[in-house]
Amino acid sequence: GATWNEPPYKFEAGTPMIAEAGGLGAAARYLMDLGMDNVRAHELSIMPTFLDALTNEEGVRVLGPLVPEQRSGPIAFTVDSVHPHDIGAMLDQHGVCVRVGHHCAKPLLKHLGLNSTARASLYVYNDVDDLEPLLDGIRHARDFFAR
């Protein structure tokens, strides 16, 4: 049986993702201009620094393999006793944007015994200078909620 949302949501018709499709095309062109090998090489050049720092940070659990070659840019993590949404809010104040939630992977998170994580995504815009504010924000959140 279907379940209906409450009005007005149940009356909203779907709209084709026209702008998103256009944006996807532009993003693909941009990445092809950079060269995907270059994108991957850049990710791999900075990822070990982030993985090392995060795995050595007190209370931080990094999800997924710790071998850079087995990962792509995003690093999902949790911080003991701090809800990811609170981590995200704190990191905001440190100028660091992370995504929080289940990242459209609810069954996987359930399997991992979690209901959400924070996720820092390393990309062509990032370099190792971004590590410091990330760690500062995580420490701020950890200390703040432990007080």
Added chain:
Amino acid sequence: MSLDDLYQDIILDHYKSPKNRAPSLEGEDVHVHHSNPLCGDEMDLRIHVEDGTLAGIVFDGEGCSISQSSASAMTEAVKGRSLADVLELAEDFRLMMHGEESSRPDDLGDGIAFQGVAKFPVRVKCALLGWMAVKDAIETFQHGDHEHVVTHDGEPA
């Protein structure tokens, strides 16, 4: 207003030592389960009604500090009130989350500490979760039902 101001001591106290947090309630009349896919919050709320009064209320679940502390403060503010009064108070809180001045600050109790959440739009849903759950629990009771499950709309998280 900074984030540290948002997370006032009142809010942190409720987060660390929640009131009326329990997995079951004696004399339970209604159990509602509310979840918010935006952040993965899950909340179970149980109420017991006596002569049109909210005689018992407990919540349980998992979520961020704002959602859990707001639910805790909510349970204290609504316990012992008539069902109609709780619905009015819930509406007062909802309007406060949309930037309006509360007309019943004393009745909201510690709930008034969440006034600043209105300035952080992405957290408004967190603060509202418990209040929406109690409103739903009362309406479910008034319909003569005992269970209701609600998923709140949000961006895919």
